[in-house]
Amino acid sequence: MKAIKEGEVRKREILVTARELFIKKGYEQTSINDILKIVDIAKGTFYYYFASKEEVLEAIILDIVEEGARRAQMILKDKSIPLVNRIMMAIMAQAPEFEGSNEIAEELHKVENAKLEQLYLKAMLKRMTQVLQEPVLEGIERDVFHMDYPMEGIESILLLGHMMFDCDVFQWKTEDFPRKIKAFLCNAERIMGTSVGELDEFLQMFGQLS
Amino acid sequence: MKAIKEGEVRKREILVTARELFIKKGYEQTSINDILKIVDIAKGTFYYYFASKEEVLEAIILDIVEEGARRAQMILKDKSIPLVNRIMMAIMAQAPEFEGSNEIAEELHKVENAKLEQLYLKAMLKRMTQVLQEPVLEGIERDVFHMDYPMEGIESILLLGHMMFDCDVFQWKTEDFPRKIKAFLCNAERIMGTSVGELDEFLQMFGQLS
DNA sequence: GTCTATACAGAGATAGAC
DNA sequence: GTCTATCTCTGTATAGAC
Incomplete structure (x- = not known):
């Protein structure tokens, strides 16, 4: 079972991970799935916090x-x-x-x-x-x-x-x-x-x- | 069967159509399929002439x-x-x-x-x-x-x-x-x-x- | 309110048959 | 040169677990 974290913490996690990946691989080359794998959340969770990949950017x-x-x-x-x-x-x-x-x-x-x-x-x-x-x-x-x-x-x-x-x-x-x-x-x-x-x-x- | 046109002519057709669409709808908003429908060619034909949508751009x-x-x-x-x-x-x-x-x-x-x-x-x-x-x-x-x-x-x-x-x-x-x-x-x-x-x-x- | 799972439409791009 | 079939990816939309 997944840990249920507080909203702001999750959001930070996604932001930090995305930033690392965008820098390492490039924005276009980083898929949302790449982010999900590392943060270890489902796609629905991502879209619960951000409307799109661009909003993260x-x-x-x-x-x-x-x-x-x-x-x-x-x-x-x-x-x-x-x-x-x-x-x-x-x-x-x-x-x-x-x-x-x-x-x-x-x-x-x-x-x-x-x-x-x-x-x-x-x-x-x-x-x-x-x-x-x-x-x-x-x-x-x-x-x-x-x-x-x-x-x-x-x-x-x-x-x-x-x-x-x-x-x-x-x-x-x-x-x-x-x-x-x-x-x-x-x-x-x-x-x-x-x-x-x-x-x-x-x-x-x-x-x-x- | 599709008409087989001379290379340069096809390329021009794609270029002209793409330019109109990019201007009318925007680059991101224009799909390759949009171009294909108007020029009336298959996707494979498009990629025969251009390596990517960006190359057209x-x-x-x-x-x-x-x-x-x-x-x-x-x-x-x-x-x-x-x-x-x-x-x-x-x-x-x-x-x-x-x-x-x-x-x-x-x-x-x-x-x-x-x-x-x-x-x-x-x-x-x-x-x-x-x-x-x-x-x-x-x-x-x-x-x-x-x-x-x-x-x-x-x-x-x-x-x-x-x-x-x-x-x-x-x-x-x-x-x-x-x-x-x-x-x-x-x-x-x-x-x-x-x-x-x-x-x-x-x-x-x-x-x-x- | 937070999260998973999954199915799906439509995008760009590729492989290989003809 | 041209086509169809197919792959992967984003992003939407679900239904439902805790």
Whole structure:
């Protein structure tokens, strides 16, 4: 006889197992039956908690985005770092790519997981625009940034960062990576309207790559 | 007995029918059986010509991108338009969104068609970077643009344009559209390093919207 | 409220006969 | 080149056990 667990516990179990499988095998390649075998429940149970495989995916993505937002907020709190650098660091720290668990990022990249990628991007932009609103407005007030469209600019930088590092649309080779970073920072600088070279010391973080 | 048609003809038939259905019903929502019924062939015949439903999608996307690239090249040829404007017009004309047949764009937007969207984006960036390389380098030489990373900048602008107008990641409301355009042009200007306001006359094209 | 078991429709994809 | 038969998988819908 099966153990009858409390709703939230079961739901967590399904979520954790699904996340592992999606990362290991890919979203499309993971069948609901794969999940059922590991969690050791019947199909009816799965559909009791989630309306579809995609709903599980959405829940997982919200978790990933929230984890990224927390990393970003941690960095933004540290007033010892200059504002511009703090914001760029927050944007980079937020990305699953630069996190230890870059299996997530790897999986996010694959063409098969376009749905995962797009859902992630949408949720991330929404959440991170919230997180960055305050520091960016502060920067404009302090005359560090010069932006006519602050929120649109932030969205654009987030988007570019994501596409550069978290996504393979540009199909870049690894040897182009240092140039990629520099170009991104240069464009981010221009969009934010900081004085040129403001991010130069930031570049040293990636010095070892070039 | 079924008519045995020449390979290329059959392939075209499948492609044309699939494109209509993908646009009308969506990629995921269109079953291979839907295509088979209209083209009036058996499943085996379909898989004789294409390895998967996705392969059909890829072929269709290459067609769409090529159509966009042709529109862009037409505009770039017209030397009577100032270079900066010509480039921005080419970028906009290339997008299915601004084309008459915006059923394609509408379909491209839907979350269900993330795969379609991503494949399109990848192919479009690759093709349009080629198309824009020459005019952008010309602009730098003529001191109209000031870019440290020309190709990366172009990719970034193409990407931003796509995301703003061809994609719904930003989840903007219609009343924000004029602002959206202005913000995009402002960021594009900054990335290209043109003198501020260079694109102002361009904005008048969208004057009726605001 | 939580769970199993199972049957079923319809999807994508494959094998092999003709 | 074309077909039919068949496989696996998602997702729906049950009926019923505890």
